[in-house]
Structures are given as structure tokens and as C-alpha cells.
Amino acid sequence: MRAVVTAVSAAALFLCLPPVTEAQNDPRLAGALALARDGSADSARAVVGRLLATIPPTDTLYAEALYTAGSIAGSAQDMQQYFRRIAIEYAWSPWADDALLRLAQIDFAANDQSGAVRNLEAIRQDYPGSPLLPAAALWAARAHFALDDSRAACDWLGAGLAAVGNDIELKNRLGFYHRRCGPDTVPLPDSASREEGTPTPQAAAGPGLRVQVLATRSRQAADDYLPRVTPLGYPTEVVAEGEWFKVRVGPFTDRAGAQAAVDRIKRQLGGTPFVVHEP
Numbered sequence: 001m002r003a004v005v006t007a008v009s010a011a012a013l014f015l016c017l018p019p020v021t022e023a024q025n026d027p028r029l030a031g032a033l034a035l036a037r038d039g040s041a042d043s044a045r046a047v048v049g050r051l052l053a054t055i056p057p058t059d060t061l062y063a064e065a066l067y068t069a070g071s072i073a074g075s076a077q078d079m080q081q082y083f084r085r086i087a088i089e090y091a092w093s094p095w096a097d098d099a100l101l102r103l104a105q106i107d108f109a110a111n112d113q114s115g116a117v118r119n120l121e122a123i124r125q126d127y128p129g130s131p132l133l134p135a136a137a138l139w140a141a142r143a144h145f146a147l148d149d150s151r152a153a154c155d156w157l158g159a160g161l162a163a164v165g166n167d168i169e170l171k172n173r174l175g176f177y178h179r180r181c182g183p184d185t186v187p188l189p190d191s192a193s194r195e196e197g198t199p200t201p202q203a204a205a206g207p208g209l210r211v212q213v214l215a216t217r218s219r220q221a222a223d224d225y226l227p228r229v230t231p232l233g234y235p236t237e238v239v240a241e242g243e244w245f246k247v248r249v250g251p252f253t254d255r256a257g258a259q260a261a262v263d264r265i266k267r268q269l270g271g272t273p274f275v276v277h278e279p
Contacts, residue, residue, distance in 0.1 A: 026061060029068040036072040044072045063093035070099070076106055087122070097123050097130040104139055109227040113143040117152075124159075134164040134174065141177050154181035173233045208251030209258040213265060213273045215246045222247050228269055234261065248276065 028051055035044035048069045055061055063086055070082030079102070086099035100119045107115035120140040123130055130136075137160025144153035157178045164171045211234075214225050222238045222245035229236050234249035249265070252258040258275045265273045 026064060029064060032068055032072065041072055041074065045069070045074065048072065060093070063090035063095045066090070067095045067099060070102065076110070080106055087119075091126070097127040097132050100127075101132050101136055101139070104136070104143075108139060108143055109230075113146045116140070116143040117147070120156075134160040134167065134170055136160075137163075138170065138174055138177070141174075145177070145180065150180065154178070157181060176233055208253070208278065209255060210248040210250035210252070210276055210278055211258055211261045211265065211273050212276050213247045213249060213269070213271065215244050217243050217245070219245045221245070229265075232265065232268065251278070 028047060032044040032047040035041070035047065048065055052062070052065050052069065055065065066082050066086050070079050070086070073079040073082060083099040083102045083106075086093065086095050087103065090096060100123050104116040104119040104123075107113070107119065117140060120136045120143070123132060123136045127133075137156040140156040141153040141160070144150070144156065157174055158181075160174045161171065161178065164174060213229055214222060216222050216225075219238070219240075225247050226236060226238070229247060229249060232249075235251075236247065236249050239246045239248055249261060250258060252261065255275065262273045262275060265271070
């Protein structure tokens with residue numbers, strides 16, 4: 001177990017998981033997820049724990065229950081243990097590719113980009129027909145860019161755009177990252193328009209309008225908040241100003257784009273984000 005994972009908040013990881021975690025088929029598991037999202041994580045874990053204790057491991061529901069347990073676990077280590085168990089012991093189940101994607105997201109949040117890439121490659125190799133491949137492509141591209149491997153990132157993005165279908169938001173996010181690729185990569189579909197509120201490529205660095213999402217006196221709290229923001233696709237940074245550590249996204253080329261990001265962040269994460277100007 002990599003020690004770096006201990007710095008990642010399980011609550012932040014749970015909140016940043018994409019909506020597929022709502023796809024539980026059993027009403028007891030769906031109810032447990034609802035409890036967790038309402039702030040009753042201990043009660044949710046108790047519900048799933050009782051269910052795991054009463055059904056045999058050979059039951060087809062067992063892998064789904066393990067997946068739910070991983071989604072609402074109290075620590076990043078517990079999340080990893082549940083998801084790894086699914087990926088190894090229940091590789092035949094419909095939850096195996098989901099578990100690999102979750103493991104990759106945990107690795108990404110813990111800044112273990114190589115680990116994220118390994119889990120995402122396992123999806124591509126072992127589950128070539130998975131509907132999660134476009135989402136896997138997004139995370140793989142981000143991990144490869146962080147590893148300064150633009151060629152691999154762009155290969156993933158091309159494959160993701162080819163398979164994304166009618167998921168407009170995911171298509172836009174893939175398209176946003178694809179703009180970092182050169183002319184020799186797979187062309188960007190015309191329908192993959194700029195993601196709402198995200199900056200244009202020439203605004204990827206330097207001064208300008210940004211959106212402040214959080215201000216705290218704890219650097220650790222600011223770092224722990226990043227996994228909630230980064231899945232939205234905006235360039236994100238922690239800015240130190242005096243005793244404060246401020247999580248900001250951007251820059252944006254105009255106030256309309258920045259305000260669109262404010263509205264989107266407020267809608268998806270809550271809080272009171274607002275536009276700031278950095279000279």
C-alpha cells in the first residue's frame with residue numbers, strides 16, 4: 001500500500017466519483033449510497049456491512065455490495081482494498097471495470113500517475129468493450145500529460161473521442177484536453193465544443209480572471225480539496241497569500257467564461273465560488 005494515499009481524503013474521493021456510483025441495482029445498496037451522500041456515512045457502511053455478512057461470496061450481488069462498500073469506505077486505503085478485491089476476485093463481474101476506474105482515480109488523486117495508467121490500461125486490455133473506455137481515456141490522458149507523455153495522452157484522447165457517443169459533457173472534456181495535441185493526432189470532432197466555462201488553450205497560464213473555490217489557513221485542507229475540483233476539467237492551483245491557501249481555477253479569457261465556471265462549480269460542488277482578477 002502506497003503511503004501517499006493516506007493524504008487523500010476519503011470523503012473528497014467519494015464526492016469526486018462520477019455518477020456511475022448511483023447505478024446500484026439493489027435498493028438496499030442504492031439506499032446506502034443515499035445515506036452516505038446525505039452525510040450518514042457510518043449508517044451507510046453498517047447497512048452494506050450487514051449485507052456482506054448475510055450473502056455468500058458466490059452470490060452475484062456480492063461484487064456489487066463490495067463496490068458499494070468501496071464507494072463509501074472511511075479511508076482511501078479501504079477504498080483500494082474493496083476495489084482491488086473486485087478487480088482480482090470478481091474480474092468476471094460487471095463491476096470489475098468500474099473498480100479499475102475507481103482505483104485509477106484514487107491513484108490520480110494521490111499523485112501516483114503511473115499507478116493510474118496501469119489500472120486504466122487494464123480496462124483497455126481486459127475489457128475492450130467496456131462503456132467506461134471514454135471516461136478511462138479522459139483520466140489516462142490527464143495522467144499521461146502529468147507524466148510528460150503527450151503521445152500516449154493523445155492516443156487515449158483520440159480513442160476516447162471515437163467511442164464517446166452522445167455523452168456531450170464527456171465529449172467536451174475530452175475535446176478540451178485534445179487541444180493540447182498536435183495536428184498529427186486524431187482530429188477533434190466538430191461536435192466536441194469547448195467545455196462550459198473552461199479556458200481557451202492560449203489562456204492556460206499567466207495572469208487573468210480566475211475563480212476562487214476555497215480559502216483556508218491549512219495547506220493540507222486546500223490540497224485535500226483538489227480531488228473535488230480537478231474532475232471538472234479546469235486548470236487548478238493552490239495560491240498562498242499570507243496565512244491563506246486559496247484553491248483557484250482558470251485563467252479565463254473573459255468574465256462571461258469565468259462566471260459560467262462559477263455557476264457550474266456552485267451547481268456541482270456547492271459553496272460560494274467567485275471571480276477574482278490576478279494582475
